[in-house]
Amino acid sequence: xxxxxxxxxxxxxxRVAVDAAEVEAVVRLSDxxxxxxxxxxxxxxxxxxxxxxxxxxxxxxxxxxPMPAEARRLAIIANIxxxxxxxxxxxxxxxxxxxxGPAPLRGQLDSAWAPHAxxxxxNEGQPWLLVSLAAFIExxxxxxxx
Amino acid sequence: MDELLQEFISETQETLEALAGExxxxxxxxxxxxxxxxxxxxxHTVKGSCGFLNLPRFERLSHAAEDVLSEIRAGRRKxxxxxxxxxxxxxxxxxxxxxxxxxxxxxTSENDDFLIAALTAQEEAPAAEAENVAxxxxxxxxxxxxxxxxxxxxxxxxxxxxxGVSDMVLARNELSRKLRERSADPELDNVFxxxxxxxxxxxxxxxKTRMQRVDRLFSAIPxxxxxxxxxxxxxxxxxxxxxxxxxxxxxxxxxVDPLTHIVRNSIDHGIxxxxxxxxxxxxxxxxxxxxxxxxxxxxxxxxxxxxAGIDTARLVDKAIAAGRLTPDAAARMTEQxxxxxxxxxxxxxxSKVTAxxxxxxxxxxxxxxxxRIGGVIALDNAPGRGLCITLxxxxxxxxxxxxxxxxxxxxxxxxxxxxVEILHDNNDMLQVSEVGGAKIASIRSVRHSMIDLEDVLxxxxxxxxxxxAVMVVRSATGVPFAMxxxxxxxxxxxxxRPASPLVMASGLYAGMTLPDxxxxxxxxxxxxxxxxxxxxxxxxxxxxxxxxxxxxxDGVEMVPALRFEELSGERRLLxxxxxxxxxxxxxxxxxxxxxxxxxxxxxxxxxxxxxxxQFDRPSVAALRLRDDRREACYPVAAxxxxxxxxxxxxxxxxxxxxxxxxxxxxxxxxxxxxFALFAGLPDEADMARVRGRCVLxxxxxxxxxxxxxxxxxxxxxxxxxxxxxxxxxxxxxxxxCGGADAAQAAEIMGCRVVQLRASPRPVGPQDGSIYRYDQxxxxxxxxxxRG
Numbered sequence: 001x002x003x004x005x006x007x008x009x010x011x012x013x014x015r016v017a018v019d020a021a022e023v024e025a026v027v028r029l030s031d032x033x034x035x036x037x038x039x040x041x042x043x044x045x046x047x048x049x050x051x052x053x054x055x056x057x058x059x060x061x062x063x064x065x066p067m068p069a070e071a072r073r074l075a076i077i078a079n080i081x082x083x084x085x086x087x088x089x090x091x092x093x094x095x096x097x098x099x100x101g102p103a104p105l106r107g108q109l110d111s112a113w114a115p116h117a118x119x120x121x122x123n124e125g126q127p128w129l130l131v132s133l134a135a136f137i138e139x140x141x142x143x144x145x146x
Numbered sequence: 147m148d149e150l151l152q153e154f155i156s157e158t159q160e161t162l163e164a165l166a167g168e169x170x171x172x173x174x175x176x177x178x179x180x181x182x183x184x185x186x187x188x189x190h191t192v193k194g195s196c197g198f199l200n201l202p203r204f205e206r207l208s209h210a211a212e213d214v215l216s217e218i219r220a221g222r223r224k225x226x227x228x229x230x231x232x233x234x235x236x237x238x239x240x241x242x243x244x245x246x247x248x249x250x251x252x253x254t255s256e257n258d259d260f261l262i263a264a265l266t267a268q269e270e271a272p273a274a275e276a277e278n279v280a281x282x283x284x285x286x287x288x289x290x291x292x293x294x295x296x297x298x299x300x301x302x303x304x305x306x307x308x309x310g311v312s313d314m315v316l317a318r319n320e321l322s323r324k325l326r327e328r329s330a331d332p333e334l335d336n337v338f339x340x341x342x343x344x345x346x347x348x349x350x351x352x353x354k355t356r357m358q359r360v361d362r363l364f365s366a367i368p369x370x371x372x373x374x375x376x377x378x379x380x381x382x383x384x385x386x387x388x389x390x391x392x393x394x395x396x397x398x399x400x401x402v403d404p405l406t407h408i409v410r411n412s413i414d415h416g417i418x419x420x421x422x423x424x425x426x427x428x429x430x431x432x433x434x435x436x437x438x439x440x441x442x443x444x445x446x447x448x449x450x451x452x453x454a455g456i457d458t459a460r461l462v463d464k465a466i467a468a469g470r471l472t473p474d475a476a477a478r479m480t481e482q483x484x485x486x487x488x489x490x491x492x493x494x495x496x497s498k499v500t501a502x503x504x505x506x507x508x509x510x511x512x513x514x515x516x517x518r519i520g521g522v523i524a525l526d527n528a529p530g531r532g533l534c535i536t537l538x539x540x541x542x543x544x545x546x547x548x549x550x551x552x553x554x555x556x557x558x559x560x561x562x563x564x565x566v567e568i569l570h571d572n573n574d575m576l577q578v579s580e581v582g583g584a585k586i587a588s589i590r591s592v593r594h595s596m597i598d599l600e601d602v603l604x605x606x607x608x609x610x611x612x613x614x615a616v617m618v619v620r621s622a623t624g625v626p627f628a629m630x631x632x633x634x635x636x637x638x639x640x641x642x643r644p645a646s647p648l649v650m651a652s653g654l655y656a657g658m659t660l661p662d663x664x665x666x667x668x669x670x671x672x673x674x675x676x677x678x679x680x681x682x683x684x685x686x687x688x689x690x691x692x693x694x695x696x697x698x699x700d701g702v703e704m705v706p707a708l709r710f711e712e713l714s715g716e717r718r719l720l721x722x723x724x725x726x727x728x729x730x731x732x733x734x735x736x737x738x739x740x741x742x743x744x745x746x747x748x749x750x751x752x753x754x755x756x757x758x759x760q761f762d763r764p765s766v767a768a769l770r771l772r773d774d775r776r777e778a779c780y781p782v783a784a785x786x787x788x789x790x791x792x793x794x795x796x797x798x799x800x801x802x803x804x805x806x807x808x809x810x811x812x813x814x815x816x817x818x819x820x821f822a823l824f825a826g827l828p829d830e831a832d833m834a835r836v837r838g839r840c841v842l843x844x845x846x847x848x849x850x851x852x853x854x855x856x857x858x859x860x861x862x863x864x865x866x867x868x869x870x871x872x873x874x875x876x877x878x879x880x881x882x883c884g885g886a887d888a889a890q891a892a893e894i895m896g897c898r899v900v901q902l903r904a905s906p907r908p909v910g911p912q913d914g915s916i917y918r919y920d921q922x923x924x925x926x927x928x929x930x931x932r933g
Contacts, residue, residue: 030664031665033556033665035649036556036604036605037602037603037604037654037678042648042649045658046666047660050313050316052643054646054648083644083646085648
């Protein structure tokens, strides 16, 4: 558990840490084709070479407020049960090892984040919420779709 | 070690699959030493490897089987059915164990001693067994004994390869765009051309790695046929053909279950027992034939047996008993429609539930499974003589012909197979009406639910200058509906890939595709759209049925009726079931004879029900009516639509051809009385008399005999060869002749004459003859003169 590699990013205005094992890449998205008939949390489809990503608007999933179209540039790519997803992020800051590993949650967590945050990761003297990308899909998004 | 074990297991499983058919074939022909050797080799290999891998149960089983087989090879023992069953039993157990090892589950704990005892036991009552023996003769057409050299590859590697090639194709496309932007350089173009060809070839080859021989689909069949035949005491000759046809790996998986089900059905319900077959004069062994072939981009799999076929009358009875059909609707059904009942849930001809089939999983599931993969299932039923079921499935799941449509400023794809027709909304045949928020599109007087794709998907409907396109969409299971879109842009072969579960969960999409422009496009799911729009999934006929029953609760039975406008201007109703079709008829074809109006249709004279024969227009819409025996024509001014009318008119007033007045949509309409209508037709015999006879004067002439006479008979005329010598011709008779002499002679006798000539041109202005191949003029001359 110790000495794990994390990706630190700003997701829906919140500092988060993602286990680097979940992350395939961080890319700039060219074009997002919307998927009508779906909730706002599915921003659309985007092609990454010959792969098609399902782009998830995490802000819409967490706060119910979709990200403005012009801000939808950067995405974390992850492969979750055989399908490629892109998670829209505000910015990506760093990838580094955290010697201490995750610490238990402290403080009163915003109810919007409560279902998604699993722990706290300390980096550069600041706490970051540890989130799981797969959980966004399996927990939140699919449940909303159904 | 783990790797070795893995390899052993997958090799064993694969050989088992391939061998199942061999064992059955070997049973049919125990002298076939090649097959015996192959089976022997299998057990020998298993025995050898598992000693090494420390798998004692495998070893014990394969050792016992090997012993028995080597005795058979040495000729000390015969391959009787009991032995074969025992060998098969051991193979099954080895398969189970291998499966358990593969998934890391606990080994099944059944005792192997029983199986081994069955192997070693010498047959005790061979005579009793002999009667029930049902060896399955398997005829495989041209199967090569030694396969090509192969290696094993993990599937993921192939998928990666596939993705790599797709990336390459996209890069090529981008490069091509970039090249076009520059000034032309022939040398560069040449090199690029070569690269393109290589990439295209590569893509073709890679897509072939997805293909698999249909043999794999067939491999389990012989064993199943054998076991079922034995269980049911039926003898079956199985023929497998076309095993070398290739189809997509995933497709093979999708077809296995439906195919298995059909074969089971065929053996259980189709092929009769030897006794029954003998009584019916058929060979004792039933024939079951599976054939696969490629036809265009489809694979056709035909399953034919020579059994009892489907008893449609029983199907109908069952459907009525199950309350899915009213006897009235059943009476109107064609044979094909009755046959289609087998695809309805809960209808089966099996009189009792057996272990083999008829367990609720019916043909409805088979059809749903086939249609889910874009396939079609068709039945060719010959009651008492057999049934042939044809499955047509696309070659691959991943490439389908699709239409690119535009809606709400976005592009979507829809499978070509789901689209019945496409119209523009300014087409006359299409009328869109709105009621209570529901849109209804009437296309050629068939009413469909209408949705706009933008509404279903929640898109803006941008203003557009041209007409919108309306497509009639038919999902695999539902009823057709009309769907409005901005435009239909293109027709393309689409490479479909699965969409993420998240997108699939919306139920609107069936997948996605990445066209050359690099913008992902969604593939619409027709059934999903209908669901999302809450369209009723009730078939037209069922709609009328439910309305019927709903109306019955109110005490009024409703029947579908055609609303039309008479030539005299009144609007009337006629029960729809009497109308065979509606067509435009040339008014010159109408005529009158003996006070009765006729129209010449398809070279036959058909009585005109409302007695009209003179019209002020060149053609007239005509209803073609039919009771069980007679047909009639009913010219009208216009066909309006199909409505529900009460079976008994709201006001009964029998008067001539009318039975009363019905109120439909607030309009009072006169209802035609079908009884009076058909009763008013001239008698069949009358018609023959009225029609008169055609007397062919030149009876000796070959052309008259061989060509003219059959033509006239076909058209329903009485033909008399040669001028009657004994009695005078009747005044109604028509004499057809070639020469002017005969014409004069006939004219003297006082009947009408039609003179025929061999040359297309008349010889002079006085020439009243008709060119003998001018069929229209000839028929008109025969019919017309009788006014």
